[in-house]
Amino acid sequence: MKIAVLGCGTVGSGVVEIIDSKKELMMKSAGENIDVKYILDIRDLSDTPFADRVISDIDIILNDSEIDTVVETMGGVEPAFTFCKKCLEKSKNVVTSNKALVAAKAEELFDAAIKNNAAFMFEAAVCGGIPVIRTLFSSLSANNIVSFAGILNGTTNFILTKMINEKMSFDSALKIAQEKGYAEKDPTADVEGLDAGRKTCILASIAYGHHIFPEEIHTEGIRSITLEDAAYAASKGYKIKLLGKADKLKNGKIGAIVCPFFVNDNSMIAGVNGVYNAVSITGDSVGDVLLYGQGAGKEATASAVVGDVMECARLKKNEKHYFWDKHEDGIIEDHMLYETALYIRGYSKDAKTALINIREAFGGVTVLERDDAPENEIAFITGKAAEGELRDTLSELKDFASASVIRIL
Amino acid sequence: MKIAVLGCGTVGSGVVEIIDSKKELMMKSAGENIDVKYILDIRDLSDTPFADRVISDIDIILNDSEIDTVVETMGGVEPAFTFCKKCLEKSKNVVTSNKALVAAKAEELFDAAIKNNAAFMFEAAVCGGIPVIRTLFSSLSANNIVSFAGILNGTTNFILTKMINEKMSFDSALKIAQEKGYAEKDPTADVEGLDAGRKTCILASIAYGHHIFPEEIHTEGIRSITLEDAAYAASKGYKIKLLGKADKLKNGKIGAIVCPFFVNDNSMIAGVNGVYNAVSITGDSVGDVLLYGQGAGKEATASAVVGDVMECARLKKNEKHYFWDKHEDGIIEDHMLYETALYIRGYSKDAKTALINIREAFGGVTVLERDDAPENEIAFITGKAAEGELRDTLSELKDFASASVIRIL
Secondary structure: OEEEEEOOOHHHHHHHHHHHHOHHHHHHHHOOOOEEEEEEOOOOOOOOOOHHHEEOOHHHHHOOOOEEEEEEOOOOOOOHHHHHHHHHHOOOEEEEOOHHHHHHHHHHHHHHHHHOOOOEEOHHHOOOOOOHHHHHHHHOOOOOEEEEEEEOOHHHHHHHHHHHHHOOOHHHHHHHHHHOOOOOOOOHHHHOOHHHHHHHHHHHHHHHOEOOOHHHOEEOOOOOOOHHHHHHHHHOOEEEEEEEEEEEOOOOOEEEEEEEEEEEOOOHHHHOOOOEEEEEEEEOOOEEEEEEEEOOOHHHHHHHHHHHHHHHHHHHOOOOOOOOEOOOOOOEOOHHHOEEEEEEEEEOOOHHHHHHHHHHHHOOOEEOOOOOOOOOEEEEEOOOEEHHHHHHHHHHOOOOEEEEEEEEO | OEEEEEOOOHHHHHHHHHHHHOHHHHHHHHOOOOEEEEEEOOOOOOOOOOHHHEEOOHHHHHOOOOEEEEEEOOOOOOOHHHHHHHHHHOOOEEEEOOHHHHHHHHHHHHHHHHHOOOOEEOHHHOOOOOOHHHHHHHHOOOOOEEEEEEEOOHHHHHHHHHHHHHOOOHHHHHHHHHHOOOOOOOOHHHHOOHHHHHHHHHHHHHHHOEOOOHHHOEEOOOOOOOHHHHHHHHHOOEEEEEEEEEEEOOOOOEEEEEEEEEEEOOOHHHHOOOOEEEEEEEEOOOEEEEEEEEOOOHHHHHHHHHHHHHHHHHHHOOOOOOOOEOOOOOOEOOHHHOEEEEEEEEEOOOHHHHHHHHHHHHOOOEEOOOOOOOOOEEEEEOOOEEHHHHHHHHHHOOOOEEEEEEEEO
8 A cells, every 4th residue: 555645744754654664563454565655745855764755746646546545744724634635535545643634624524535435534633642533433432422521732731740749830840841842932722722622622523423613612721820729729639630621411512621620639630640641531331431641742643643544454455354363382471581570578587687688689679668567577579580580589588488479560 | 234142141231222222323423223133042031121032043143144243242152152153154243242252262253254254343352341452453553562561350450449448358358349249259260360361361462463362371360469468569659450461572472461560659550449440551652551441341341342333334334434523503502601610719808708708609618728828818619500600609709809710620
């Protein structure tokens, strides 16, 4: 299968790199070789490894019947929209990572896809590598979606995490986010919730079956959050998180909003820190499902794009089956050879001497303590080594009866 | 599309109930009516709402060309295997929730599916409603899977959670699990890790591309975990969790194991409590992805089965596009009408009097405190009401200047 990539920026170049370097995986999992034949970009890429495939005229792609699938990673609504629509009209599948495009123009692109029997896929447009689009469209399709709530923007979650965990002001945290490349020089789209708003609209459109535009939903950012608010939140077991949220209301309408929320510390979503994203979805049959991972980043986002491209390859062959190969003897390694650290608890008549022996035998251990431990109890964590070696050392210890051994993840 | 359900137990009856009751959702999302034509069961179901569809002869299903897809929810390897194989040989798609069947016989069933161009799907076989099978096969297919680790058994996670959070002994926690119906009278398969072992094998088979049998992997349960171990774990910021885990080792072999682990409290997986399941997957491009939800239960598992059935309906039509309908005016509700509780922080010259007014105006509030708060600062959480009403009440307060308003999730 030959494909073209429109836009060789961060995500686009990541897509080409994955497809160029994982030939064997593509063949095995999609049942087909996948090659990038063209890279459309108006910039000078003559110094890059991609130089011989770079073109600047979309018509070359549109008129090449060998091109089965087109990846759009240009960003922005135009000319991405025009290019994608023309590709679909030529019955070429389109895979995009462009959330602005999907939030603004999906209706028209669905039309073109359906009329021309082409696929239009956009897993990478929401939360990068987290498989939330396919989960909503396919895995949870037997559910009426009661509600969802997501940490959909890594930049703001990074800032809030710094503020809450390190008692840093908003401005200082934003500065660090900019230094680390998580926030742009003009951080408006992230900080004011606009980016989360687009993603909320895409998810709500899937969940509730109608196109929802970003302008329709109330959107607040995190600029006004202070350390005082974080302290009050903590006093009652809450964390402050910027969420995109939607529910089906009793009157049949949709409640959708992007704003900071107090989130209970015991919830999974409160544990999502730094640049990570997560979406919690409640279905009427499945209950709560949470998907968590890197919501951005070159490789994570590019891998989601390539996942969609591989799905296009399977659809092309009308392949109905996932499968794996036959059993192969000896591919499972003896677990005594796995590297691990071990927690060991046991007893010795002379705990003090035993501990000296233990430290010597294992080459240093971390000793653990607990309340009300009997005097003859010893507990420690070893360094990392093959489990078999650690077990041998343990069995050779004198005057120590082991009661419990647990591996450390 | 007409389907048959083999085995009308907990999951099977859940499947029939969802398909019978969600006609509109099926039509909208799968583009086709789905009807259960036959229910195969040898028990007397004449007193159930399913009576008129119950048959006891598999040949009726095999010989009915109208039956497109067969759901297998009998459990156990036989006769499920024989029935599924025969259905695939008649080019009928098979959807199963039966992990024992998949772990023991997937190789042969894949063969039959591929030869006869039928689908063989089993999302519900691992972790009920959590979409881990499709995520591994499809969404993450551009990744080499570095490793995964999962809490794959809700019963043992419930027991460990009780032991850790309530300092309950293993025996007492098991008894409660049995009373609540989470553990069976003979809890061996759960407690000894055998159930988690089957699921680990299925996930490792997808991740590493070869069939892996449960007998090949080292499996330990949680019977020997004591409260002393849990206390030592807590002393260093760990929780004890039963995990199914697999890695690709440097020598090319696969490391796979089921056993209790010390898991760092800061990791997402340490926060998975009670009967919930979660799988953390590390891909070479996507990084860490975590999927979390109910790993068992009638409705959650049945909804995963029906999700697969709907996917079969889409495959039948070689449907390439997910989509949603056009925009509809007025479907987003005014956010001032959403019910919520509000956190409000502000200032008053006379905080004591202001607080009396606030309590009266809002009909009771929860007052918050923090260290070093100035005397004129007040922070509180209101009861739940339409946001607009709460804002109106706030704006009418005398001698109180609001500085921060944040919604409570």
